[in-house]
Amino acid sequence: MTTLAKIQDLSIALPKNADREFAVENLSVDIHKGEIVCVVGESGSGKSMTASALMGLLPDELTVTSGRIMLGDLNILQQSEQQMRRIRGPRIGMIFQEPMTALNPLRTAGDQIAEMFRAHTDLKPDQQKFRALDLLKEVGIPDPELAYRAYPHELSGGQRQRVMIAMALALEPEILIADEPTTALDVTVQAQILELIRTIQQRSGMGVLFITHDFSVVSEIADRVIVMQHGSIVESGNARDVLENPQHSYTKTLIAAVPGLIPPPPRDLSRQVVAEVSSLSKTYRTGGGVFGRARRVTHAVRDANFTLTEGATVGIVGESGSGKSTLARCIVRLQSSDAGQVMFGDVDFAALQGRSLRENRHLVQMIFQDPYGSLNPRRTVGDLVTQGLVARGMKYSDALAKGQELFALVGLDPTVMDRMPHQFSGGQRQRVGIARALALEPRLLIADEAVSALDVSVQAQVLDLLVDLRDRLSLSILFITHDLRVAAQVCDRIIIMQRGEIVEQGLTADVFANPSHPYTRSLLASVPGAA
Amino acid sequence: MNVLRYFARSPAAMFGLVLLGCIIGFALFADVLYPKNPLGLAGRPLQWPDLTSRFLLGTDASGRDIAAQLVHGARTTLIMAGVSTVIAIAIGIVIGAIAGFYGGWVDNLLMRITEAFQTLPNFILLLVLVVVVGSTMTSVTLAIGVVSWPPVARLTRAEFLSLRSREFVQACRAIGLRNRWIIFREILPNALPPIIVYGSVVMALAILLESSLAFLELSDPNVASWGNLIGHGRKVLRSEWYVAAIPGGAILLTILAVNLVGQGLNDALNPRLRNR
Numbered sequence: 001m002t003t004l005a006k007i008q009d010l011s012i013a014l015p016k017n018a019d020r021e022f023a024v025e026n027l028s029v030d031i032h033k034g035e036i037v038c039v040v041g042e043s044g045s046g047k048s049m050t051a052s053a054l055m056g057l058l059p060d061e062l063t064v065t066s067g068r069i070m071l072g073d074l075n076i077l078q079q080s081e082q083q084m085r086r087i088r089g090p091r092i093g094m095i096f097q098e099p100m101t102a103l104n105p106l107r108t109a110g111d112q113i114a115e116m117f118r119a120h121t122d123l124k125p126d127q128q129k130f131r132a133l134d135l136l137k138e139v140g141i142p143d144p145e146l147a148y149r150a151y152p153h154e155l156s157g158g159q160r161q162r163v164m165i166a167m168a169l170a171l172e173p174e175i176l177i178a179d180e181p182t183t184a185l186d187v188t189v190q191a192q193i194l195e196l197i198r199t200i201q202q203r204s205g206m207g208v209l210f211i212t213h214d215f216s217v218v219s220e221i222a223d224r225v226i227v228m229q230h231g232s233i234v235e236s237g238n239a240r241d242v243l244e245n246p247q248h249s250y251t252k253t254l255i256a257a258v259p260g261l262i263p264p265p266p267r268d269l270s271r272q273v274v275a276e277v278s279s280l281s282k283t284y285r286t287g288g289g290v291f292g293r294a295r296r297v298t299h300a301v302r303d304a305n306f307t308l309t310e311g312a313t314v315g316i317v318g319e320s321g322s323g324k325s326t327l328a329r330c331i332v333r334l335q336s337s338d339a340g341q342v343m344f345g346d347v348d349f350a351a352l353q354g355r356s357l358r359e360n361r362h363l364v365q366m367i368f369q370d371p372y373g374s375l376n377p378r379r380t381v382g383d384l385v386t387q388g389l390v391a392r393g394m395k396y397s398d399a400l401a402k403g404q405e406l407f408a409l410v411g412l413d414p415t416v417m418d419r420m421p422h423q424f425s426g427g428q429r430q431r432v433g434i435a436r437a438l439a440l441e442p443r444l445l446i447a448d449e450a451v452s453a454l455d456v457s458v459q460a461q462v463l464d465l466l467v468d469l470r471d472r473l474s475l476s477i478l479f480i481t482h483d484l485r486v487a488a489q490v491c492d493r494i495i496i497m498q499r500g501e502i503v504e505q506g507l508t509a510d511v512f513a514n515p516s517h518p519y520t521r522s523l524l525a526s527v528p529g530a531a
Numbered sequence: 532m533n534v535l536r537y538f539a540r541s542p543a544a545m546f547g548l549v550l551l552g553c554i555i556g557f558a559l560f561a562d563v564l565y566p567k568n569p570l571g572l573a574g575r576p577l578q579w580p581d582l583t584s585r586f587l588l589g590t591d592a593s594g595r596d597i598a599a600q601l602v603h604g605a606r607t608t609l610i611m612a613g614v615s616t617v618i619a620i621a622i623g624i625v626i627g628a629i630a631g632f633y634g635g636w637v638d639n640l641l642m643r644i645t646e647a648f649q650t651l652p653n654f655i656l657l658l659v660l661v662v663v664v665g666s667t668m669t670s671v672t673l674a675i676g677v678v679s680w681p682p683v684a685r686l687t688r689a690e691f692l693s694l695r696s697r698e699f700v701q702a703c704r705a706i707g708l709r710n711r712w713i714i715f716r717e718i719l720p721n722a723l724p725p726i727i728v729y730g731s732v733v734m735a736l737a738i739l740l741e742s743s744l745a746f747l748e749l750s751d752p753n754v755a756s757w758g759n760l761i762g763h764g765r766k767v768l769r770s771e772w773y774v775a776a777i778p779g780g781a782i783l784l785t786i787l788a789v790n791l792v793g794q795g796l797n798d799a800l801n802p803r804l805r806n807r
Contacts, residue, residue, distance in 0.1 A: 361707030388706030
């Protein structure tokens with residue numbers, strides 16, 4: 001087996017005030033021809049730094065203290081910027097996580113692919129176009145001529161990622177680096193992109209360095225696996241061996257933290273109804289006006305009907321654009337709905353206005369997706385949790401006492417209440433968000449992708465906390481997610497949404513065992529590692 | 532505290548702060564340094580600056596001590612600039628915050644009003660106001676504040692537009708906080724740093740506007756101000772140029788100091804620039 005690149009004893013030092021000394025420590029990796037190497041680790045494990053070092057794109061603050069990266073007989077670390085330019089593209093290609101920001105929004109997709117040829121070869125313009133169209137065909141874009149002339153915003157996320165792959169493949173590099181290339185994509189699209197990378201890799205015999213945090217993706221695509229923690233390799237080996245028989249405890253935790261796809265048997269649920277959502281609809285109207293284009297009407301949510309009961313978790317699953325977040329925001333009244341009711345007893349929460357809305361806000365509370373964006377960076381976490389109580393007229397000392405109880409309830413030390421949000425980790429911040437939502441003693445708690453931004457091990461802890469709180473406080477939880485694995489583990493009932501409509505709902509175990517709608521079946525088939 | 536440390540790290544910002552400190556010091560101790568009325572007759576008119584004589588910086592065409600006017604003028608100028616800046620920022624924040632937070636027709640209405648102000652050159656507007664209301668120091672200060680708010684409003688609005696859709700603001704709405712609370716206690720503190728920095732620009736412009744008014748002899752003639760001094764110097768500009776040049780230099784240094792402090796604050800408050 002030919003070795004294409006060798007990373008030997010690589011150590012990269014972090015700036016002095018960082019939380020550890022090395023981003024990457026004594027790392028050795030070989031990339032062979034015709035092989036997909038997966039580097040797996042949680043955020044901060046140094047996996048992306050490894051890829052950047054291989055591309056010669058390390059940030060200025062970081063310095064390589066030892067080791068070398070051999071590409072053939074060149075040491076990448078000793079190449080000048082000019083020499084690196086002849087390596088990036090022709091010899092090493094790279095695809096990124098976010099295809100929207102990695103493409104220039106002002107130039108067409110075809111033009112950006114052709115640019116690879118303009119920069120590195122002396123092909124004539126018509127040949128450049130010919131080759132670019134060829135590549136677009138190869139990456140399986142439905143209408144290559146149309147895609148060639150399209151601007152990035154006119155393509156879907158999956159198509160943009162295909163364009164990125166076409167660019168990376170343009171000069172037939174020996175090595176392809178893929179840094180979380182499917183993390184931002186929907187499951188069905190993710191499955192297609194993984195398939196594409198696999199096929200192209202087998203056809204061309206490239207070596208692929210695939211970086212991911214997700215063990216279920218690893219099981220789909222990897223030949224060899226390298227597990228990283230805090231900048232060092234803790235385990236490496238053949239993909240099947242590592243997945244089926246992990247040696248290191250950290251690998252075991254990571255694999256165990258991936259939720260299984262088979263839901264537990266249904267529990268006995270209370271019949272006590274908390275809220276009844278009936279024919280809820282939300283339509284967006286854009287465009288129009290005197291000179292504008294034709295009015296565009298989007299049915300974000302169409303005629304949603306379901307019941308939420310005490311002590312139960314209902315999951316809403318769908319891909320981006322399915323309307324699941326809009327539905328949640330209409331229920332919590334961050335948006336107003338166009339039609340339909342959300343009945344809490346005899347109160348129609350969807351129809352309340354002004355003062356009466358404010359006074360009934362406590363009925364339903366929300367946990368947000370982004371643990372960094374959902375806490376005001378200029379207030380202490382104690383303030384954040386207690387301000388809802390203070391605003392409702394509770395005395396500050398009482399609110400503070402209640403805040404301390406809440407902190408203990410979500411597993412945080414009450415003495416940290418006077419700290420600022422930036423002093424906490426992502427998982428802890430999410431706990432603060434949960435404490436804030438619980439402060440008003442809601443009957444319905446909406447979790448909008450509440451664990452999607454967290455590392456798998458932290459994700460498991462927060463999910464456990466939610467389940468525990470649900471049982472202790474007999475909450476009704478509406479759990480919005482794109483992740484079927486998570487949904488399978490925590491939801492009692494599940495609602496599948498597609499293009500604003502509920503296509504299927506029922507007990508989770510039933511839906512997973514006998515999906516009746518074709519869309520549900522395609523979703524289940526696309527989950528990585530399902531086979 | 533971190534902000535102060537980052538601020539202190541920049542030599543230019545510290546130089547500006549020291550300079551501004553000196554000017555404020557002169558303003559504070561004006562009565563000690565020159566206890567007599569600075570506008571009173573002090574000696575023979577148009578004496579050239581002479582470090583050995585009684586008049587360090589000479590006398591103007593009316594025989595008044597330039598040094599005394601300069602020191603007392605610092606007080607007037609700083610108070611005038613400070614108060615008008617506070618007025619401009621207060622009006623700007625309220626209008627910008629409401630426009631940015633509510634959006635829709637409220638935003639449309641407020642921004643059209645702001646544009647109406649912006650389409651008029653603010654010095655012309657200032658002239659009209661001063662001519663109508665009269666030229667006492669109070670009215671001049673108010674008028675400068677009233678013509679300087681539109682850029683502050685636009686800046687505040689832009690900050691609010693991007694902050695209002697952030698999740699922490701939605702979280703506040705979900706727990707039922709009033710809009711007033713969300714605007715002033717949740718969003719405003721996050722929007723403040725660029726506004727504070729822009730305050731230094733408003734302050735520098737206020738000093739210039741007042742001097743321009745005084746140069747046209749439309750400022751309050753009964754107060755010692757740098758602008759008035761320049762206005763008096765205009766008539767003797769070709770022979771005794773120092774009468775206008777000395778307060779001109781003082782204005783230059785003050786604006787430089789304010790701008791350096793503003794720039795330093797900008798760098799210190801903007802976390803992305805900190806590690807440069």
